[in-house]
Amino acid sequence: MKQFVIGNQALEESSPEFQSELARAYEQKLRPLCRCREPPVPMYIARMDGQFLVKRMPLSGRQHDPVCPSYDPPYELSGLGPLIGNAIQIDAATGAAMLKLDFSLSKRGNRATSDASSEPTETVRSQPKRLSLRAMLHYLWDTAELTEWTSLWAGRRGWGRVRSSLMNAARQMIVRGSPLSDILFIPEVFHLEDKEGIAARRAATLGGARAETSGPRKLMVMVAEVKEFSPVRDGQKILVRHLPFPLVIDERAWKRLNGRYDIELELWRSNTDFHLIVIATFGISSAGIASVEEVAMMVVNENWIPVENIHEQRLLERLSRLRRKSKKALRFDLSRGQPIASVTLPEATPAPVALFIVPTNADEHWETAMNEMIAARPEMTPWIWRVAEGEMPRLP
Incomplete structure (x- = not known):
């Protein structure tokens, strides 16, 4: 059972007064300390669905003991590694993640819409300086613990839970001096009995995206689930769930989007249990039209776990039936030609496990990079599925 220190008081997660003490600490902005190690590891309190939860600070998972539920495998096994200390910088005092963005949050004139996250080149940048739109979506999903x-x-x-987790994660991220949550819009689950309240909150949030009379137009960031695409004059409209109006994207950007995300779109259309997640920068014109400026996409399965291809889905499906925790690693700005550990099992004994899927088109450089990754993390037990050799090996 997890134990925390809040102020001068030691508490167990199972104690009857735990929720009331968390509520008090939340109001007083106290930071819980996890006692899995000495000295204790700082955490933060999030409010979700009327309850208070203790969450690990961004990128602090490795500081926890491997037996602690807050332990997180090394980020070097995913595409997050090259971003740390460059595009993502952690404030040691507050734990907030300061993000440097590779996309604009304003629009001047009639610049054409883009698909933002074009497939990274095969050239490996050892220290990416800025975060792409796709990488921001991955970082939000990872920090919100939606990969677990x-x-x-x-x-x-x-x-509803996905939205709450993402908004709590965004409050821990700083973009240009302000919390990302200030410019992030995620549609609320629609409830008929709260129709007017939802509309009022939506209007208040979207005020920052409405066109002003002069100067550059401010943009916001939206994360939503795609319902369908349909053609309009000179473009397409993206209908997203829980939102009464569409996003409009011009025809040239739509064609680039289809070329860049052909695999994601094919996956989504192949399985009705999959969800297609869109992240976009957008503004609202004086006519009230929500227009996309830059956009990226990601497919998640029925449990909202990101999935890259059908082989990963087979692995995730097998793992989803286990009581042990699994964690999906994300690519961020790495190309598909570079290896990552598809999934990790942080609670496996006697050591955490890193699961690799070697695609059929993997070459010598891919294998070398994977072997170097495995050698660099000797505390992790590797599991390898070479798709070209046949069926999935037995899970560890």
């Missing part, structure tokens, strides 16, 4: 799963959570994760 155990069978105990079956049926408990819907869009």
Whole structure:
């Protein structure tokens, strides 16, 4: 059972007064300390669905003991590694993640819409200086702990929980001196009985994206689930769930988007249980039209875990039935030609496990890079599925 220090008081997660003490600490902005190690590891309190939860600070997972539920495998096994200390910088005092962006949050004139996250080149940048739109979506998803799963959570994760987790994660991120949550719009789950309240909150949030009479137009960032695409004059409209109006994207950007995200779109259309997540910068014109400026996409499965291809989905499906926790690694700005550990099992014994899927088109450089990654993390046990050699090996 997890134990924390809040102020001068030691508390167990199971104690009857835990929620009331968390509520008090939340109001007083106190930071819980996890006692899995000495000295204790700082954490923060998030409010979700009327309850208070203790969450790990961004990128602090490795500081926890491997037996602690807040432990997180090394970020070097994913595309997050090259971004740390460059595009993503952690404030040691507050734990906030300061993000440097590779996309604009304003628009001047009639600059053409772009798909923002074009596939990274095969040239490896050892220290990316800025975060692409796709990488920001991955970082939000990862920090919100939506990459983690155990069978105990079956049926408990819907869009409402996804939204709450993402907004809490965004409050821990700083963009140009302000919390990312100030410019992030995620549609609320629609409830008929709260129709007017939802509309009022939406209008208040979207005020920052409405066109002003002069100067550059400010943009906001939206994360939403795509419902469908349909053609309009000179472009397409993206209908997203829980939102009464579409996003409009011009025809040239739509064609680039289809070329860049052909695999994601094919995956989404192949399985009705999959969700297609869009992240976009957008503004609202004086006519009230929400227009996309830059956009990126990601496919997630029925448990909202990101999935790159059908082989990963088979692995995730097998792992989803286990009570042990699994964590999906994300690519961020790495190309598909570079290896990552597809999934890690942080609770495996006697050591955490890193699961690799070697695609059929993997070359000598791919294998070398994977072997170097494995050698650099000797505390992790490797599991390798070479797709060209046949069926999935037995799980560890």
